[in-house]
Amino acid sequence: MSVRRIVTVSAGLSTPSSSRLLADRLTAATERSLGDRGIRARVRTVELRDLAHDVMNAMVTQVPTGELPGVLSDLAEADGVIAVTPVFNASYSGLFKSFFDVVDQGALDAVPVLVGATGGSPRHSLVLEHALRPLFSYSRALVVPTGVYAASEDWGADDEGARELNERIERAGRQLALLAADHERSGRDPYDEPVAFEDLMSGLGT
Amino acid sequence: MQFGIFSVGDVTTDPTTGRTPTEHERIKAMVEIALKAEEVGLDVFATGEHHNPPFVPSSPTTLLGYIAAKTERIVLSTATTLITTNDPVKIAEDYASLQHLADGRVDLMMGRGNTGPVYPWFGYDIREGIPMALEHYNLLHRLWREDVVNWEGKFRTPLQGFTATPRPLDGIPPFVWHGSIRSPEIAEQAAYYGDGFFHNNIFWPATHTKKLISLYRRRYEHYGHGKAEQAIVGLGGQVFMRKNSQDAVKEFRPYFDHAPVYGGGPSLEEFTRETPLTVGSPQQVIDRTLTFREMFGDYQRQLFLMDHAGLPLKTVLEQLDLLGEEVVPVLRKEFAAGRPAHVPDAPVHASMLAARRAGDHDQDTEVRA
Secondary structure: OEEEEEEEEEOOOOOOOHHHHHHHHHHHHHHHHHHHOOEEEEEEEEEHHHHHHHHHHHHHHOOOOOOHHHHHHHHOOOOEEEEEEEEEOOEEOHHHHHHHHHOOOOOOOOOEEEEEEEEOOHHHOOHHHHHHHHHHHHOOOEEOOOOEEEEHHHHHOOHHHHHHHHHHHHHHHHHHHHHHHOOOOOOOOOOOOOOOHHHHOOOOOO | OEEEEEEOOEOOOOOOOOOOOOHHHHHHHHHHHHHHHHHOOOOEEEEOOOOOOOEOOOOHHHHHHHHHHHOOOOEEEEOOEEOOOOOHHHHHHHHHHHHHHOOOOEEEEEEOOOOOOHHHHOOOOHHHHHHHHHHHHHHHHHHHHOOOEEEOOOOOOOEEEEOOOOOOHHHOOOEEEEEOOOOHHHHHHHHHHOOEEEEOHHHOOHHHHHHHHHHHHHHHHHOOOOOHHHOOEEEEEEEEEOOOHHHHHHHHHHHHHHOOOOOOOOOHHHHHHHOOOEEEOHHHHHHHHHHHHHHHOOOOEEEEEOOOOOOOHHHHHHHHHHHHHHHHHHHHHHHHOOOOOOOOOOOOHHHHHHHHHHHHHHHHHHHHO
């Protein structure tokens, strides 16, 4: 059975947070859909709250401390990423953005990403489209078409409302699984296989 | 093995007194620090190069030329020389001149510079930093080795029939190190030429540093300069010492907490755990520095950062006394023990001259035979 590595990032701050609840359900949907294809998911779930100081350390000094280096290297090897943030002041939270600011440029290049967000009311649902999607487009990630937004009221919805959210979660998980199943890391580590000097000099004066 | 210090040349307020040295005081302090380095028996003094406040060393060869006149023995170097935004022709001229005045006691460490605005100030684009470093160095390498150069490239106006003067002392160019903290391209470049590679590991965990140094060593062998373990490696270090380690921590903490480079970031304890920074007794510094060899193999040059973050000159001079009297003699002995005979020292002018004479002699012998 082949394996795909999924990294789930939740920026929720309370325990449990609704971002983590949504992240877990998106992860489960992705695992199920990969399982349907005969693929096992190896999941690492990251609570950014636990990394908050390390993220700031990396931001102000570039020194990766604590668990952060391990998380960054898992992210650099992920076949799929699930990224969920609470909506703060009409956008992703500062912690969520700061974390992705310290991720190496290129680490998400062509990596399938499923975006999710949570908020107090449904009125912020377009945060997926105006904040999260552009952020990951900039990272050259492959953002799956379905993003999932859950408002507080969704957690107490009647059957009809719950079914709508569930369907959306399943669809998003299916889309991520579809891309993750075909995902291959280029595998070339520039520290193991450097570009040879004569190729580096190509086009330059010698 | 060479031991020395490298200075960024920052003008920083002493957080314990609120006093900021003037540029004049800082420049004179750098000279005094370099003279002290020689006095306490260190091998290398290296200055940074910056083109913006709060840093004073914008003209390294002026500073090093002045220090050369007041010293006898210490090797004068840079950390780093901006191979991107400087004209390689001017580097060739300036450092060959310095080499003559200092009777060969000169080498250089090339670096790209990471201050964004410096590139446009000198008419360049930071996004082309790597290709510029490659092309400029290639030209510099030729200017020091070929009497007449015809050259055309991407980043500088062409040269036809150009001779860089003065020619290097005894026809031997200064030894060059390439400094990089994260670019495999620069490790590859250093390996290609058989030059030295310096990793300023003071902000980096050992695992990262090791990847880059291993790459350089492997490629050094690939390009036929010798075995991987014979490649010429330099490392940074950062220490603050008092006889009693608790005194060192107490005295250094306000400087650490307010330093422009790491203030507001990790705690002193986290930083000393994750990076080579060592704050404690001379013995702790010795123990920590010896671990570098275990991680990166036998190496050739160890530079310490001692004068930064607003530390007063008097304190820095005391630190150099401790380094020269209590740390380096032990490190010399320990590093020499178990060092394989085929691992070379870093090339200096005298050794390169001797090697060339030995080579000439071998050739003469062959011709006669």
